Structure formats: C-alpha cells, structure tokens
Amino acid sequence: METATKSGKAITSILPARHPVTVWLVEDNHIFRHTMARVLGGVEGVECSQHFSNAEDALDALLGGAVPDVVLLDVELPGKSGIEAVSQIKAISPATRVVMLTVFDDHEKIFRSICAGASGYLLKTSPVERIVESVHEALAGGAPMTPRVAKSVLDMFARLSRPKHDYGVTRQEQKVLELMAQGLIKKEIADRLALSYHTVDTHLRNIYAKLHVNTRAGAVAKAFQERLF
C-alpha cells in the first residue's frame, strides 16, 4: 500500500472511473431501501444497480459474477446477519467496500463488523447526503464513520492497551521473559544476554515470584495476558 502516501484524488485516479460507481443496497426495510435507492440513483456518477432485502440474495448475485464497488449493508437483517455477510462479501470480492448501516451503534456490533472487514459504519439517522458521501469516501480508501462510532473504535483500541500492571518486572527480567517466550532455554538466554547461567536462573526466580507462577509456561502465559512486552 505505498499509494497510501498520496492523496485521495491520486487513489481514485488509478481506478477506472469510466463507468459510474456501482452501489448495492442490502436493507430489509422496504421504505428505507427504496428511498435510498432512488436517492443514490439520482446522484451523478453513482449507479445503484441492485438492491436486496436480505444478505442471501446479495451473496447469490455476487456469486453470479456481479461485482459492486460499494455495498451499503444493514447490520440487522432477517436470516444471515449483516456481520456474517461482510466477511463473505469480502471473501468473494475483496475489492468491494462494505459500509455498514444500522440504527444502533453498540460497541459489540461495531467491533465485529470491523473485524469482519467492513470499511465504514454509519447510522441510519445520518443525513442522506452523508451516506452518499460515504460511498465516495469508502472508495477513496477512507473509512466513513459517525463521530460517535469513531470514538467507540478509539475507545476499544485504548482499552486494548491495559493499565499496565507492571508487576514490578525490571528491564532485565523483561528481556529474559521475552527470550523465554521465544522458547530459548536458560543457557541460550544467558548467551544472548551475555550473562551467566546462574544470573538468568536468578532472574527467572524473581519473575516467578513477581508473577505468582512457578513454571516457564505459566510465566509466558501471564506475560502475554498482561502484555508485559
């Protein structure tokens, strides 16, 4: 992805924009679906070629060989959920950008959608123009999100980096821990750190005491769980 350093315009310019952007809409609510479809169809350069009331139909169409540029996908769908659908859509057509549409912005759904490969996450309460804009944004390599969703994503991230329960593990002990996690035996660790076997042994004992374990495996497990390195 070295095109990354360039601007959005550079990215779109490498795509064949001869044809209008093809957008699919998967949404079980008839009114919303037809409204959105009409709006999208009316936008210059955008073609809402197909719309579906469930994920299964959309996937069938995809397997039939059709390849949309962007899919606007409802999260709450009868039958196969939108979240299941994302990963399958991406599996079939990796280049297709999927933007989730939903009424709820709960953390769990956002998280799972993103892990499944969604490129964006908007609320249905977003202004229609925002949704239209998101099509272009997704295609340009961006990630259309509502501010609240963006915040959720950031929060989830921040939560991944723990309060860092130090356990009072020192620098040297950390190194030992790291090499231990690579499967090295005491002797090898000693060589790597230019230490005596006995020193490594002592560090190991101290680590065990601090982490409340008494085996190498336990120490490594704890180190991973507490992200000690």
Added chain:
Amino acid sequence: METATKSGKAITSILPARHPVTVWLVEDNHIFRHTMARVLGGVEGVECSQHFSNAEDALDALLGGAVPDVVLLDVELPGKSGIEAVSQIKAISPATRVVMLTVFDDHEKIFRSICAGASGYLLKTSPVERIVESVHEALAGGAPMTPRVAKSVLDMFARLSRPKHDYGVTRQEQKVLELMAQGLIKKEIADRLALSYHTVDTHLRNIYAKLHVNTRAGAVAKAFQERLF
C-alpha cells in the same frame, strides 16, 4: 461534512458553555503555532488561551492547575514526544481531549497515540477549518480523524482478528495447551483430563511438532500469538 461546524450549537448546548472552549496548542514550529493560535483565537466560542513549543512546558502549566478543554498536540516534538505527552496529559486531566496533529500518518504513531489516549488524529495538511471543527468534534465526544487515518485504524483492528492459522491442532491438544498455559505440569494435566501421564506427553510432542517448537514456553507463546484459544 459541515455537520460538526454548524451543529456546534446543539453540541455546546448540553455543556455548560458559560465560558468559551479553552484550547491549548503544543507545536514546535513557530509559524504554524502562531498561525493556528490566531485562527483559533478568532473563532467564536473558542479561546486559545495558551500555546507551547514543547510538551514539557504544557505539562508544567497543566500541573500548575490550568485545565484546557482541548489540546492540539504535535506528534513530533523536541524533547518529550507528543505520544508520551498524551498519556501524561490524560493522567493529569482525564477530561481534557487531546487531538494529535502531525505531518505523517504512519500506522505506528497512530496506534500508539490512540493507545495513549488521544481522541483524534489529524494531519497538518488538513484545512484549517477542519482543525477548528475538530475541537468541537472532540469535545462533543467524537473522534476527529482524516479519512485515511480512520482507515488505518480500521485496518489495524481487522488485523487483530485472527487469520486463524489452525496448525492442525486437535481438540484434545488444545485442552492440553490451555492447561499448560496455566502452568500445570504433565502429571497435573493428566489428572485434569483423566488421562495417563504418557498420553499427555504424546499430545505435547504432537503440539510441539505442529507449532514447530520444542519447549512448553515456546508452545504457549505461539498459542497466544496465533490465538489458538
């Protein structure tokens, strides 16, 4: 994209907006700093009360008791880096929103900033209006990001969800792996699973072969890295 700028009223209405929003600017480039400060000062409802050329001075001011609503913080700073600064700012004043400003949008910096507690991440090449807007967006609980940064964040997330490299580890072997990660020795694992010591030993050998390791510590490390349970 004018949502946040114009809807600023709606957002501030839920906050006690008696005083204008106080913004601090931490940026070593004099020209950029003074320009931004002037622009911010000219915005209705915003007060750029202080600006600093390094993180240390800003932290001193913060420790002195001043509490800004938003800090616009350069990532590349002489002395203490912006990333180090974020976590310290958040530690001193958790309510303060920190928006990172940078010329580079590399993954590593974004990731670390966010983990440190940043609420947003903009490029200095962003239009000035976007930066001003970000102040309100951050304060309203949003997460101002450039589309590309947003994409980076999503990509990092997606990467967290395993490619699921099975390694062909069987159910039984997984159980052994799990108990091993708890620091149990073979005999204990055997008891837990109601197996013979020798059976556990065999499972262990097979695990080692499949994961290409030859110590318990290595196996546990690999299991964690590959999210085998």
Added chain:
DNA sequence: CTAGGCATCCCGTGTTTGCGTGATACCCAA
C-alpha cells in the same frame, strides 16, 4: 550511612521435561 532494590554470580538436589522408540485401538476414506 544504611537499608533496599537491582543485577550479577555460584553450588547442590531432587523433579520435570524432551525425545527416541515402541504399542493398541478406533474411525474413515481410498
């Protein structure tokens, strides 16, 4: 100046491991 944390080093002992080399039994697909 003295206590405490850290890092370094050493010995000995009993326990646990890793691995070579077996075996039996089940199931399922070729």
Added chain:
DNA sequence: TTGGGTATCACGCAAACACGGGATGCCTAG
C-alpha cells in the same frame, strides 16, 4: 483392505528445570 489421522498408553535416559541455600557490587532514597 490398506492406510492415515486421532487418541490412548508405556519405558528409559540425558538434559533442563525449580528451588533451597548462599555471595558480591552498585546505586538511590531515607
């Protein structure tokens, strides 16, 4: 029916381990 994958069990031994004792030097905070 022959084979491959999984699960089970077994013996023996050298190597690695955990942990009981020590020890010295360095630096920092009380």
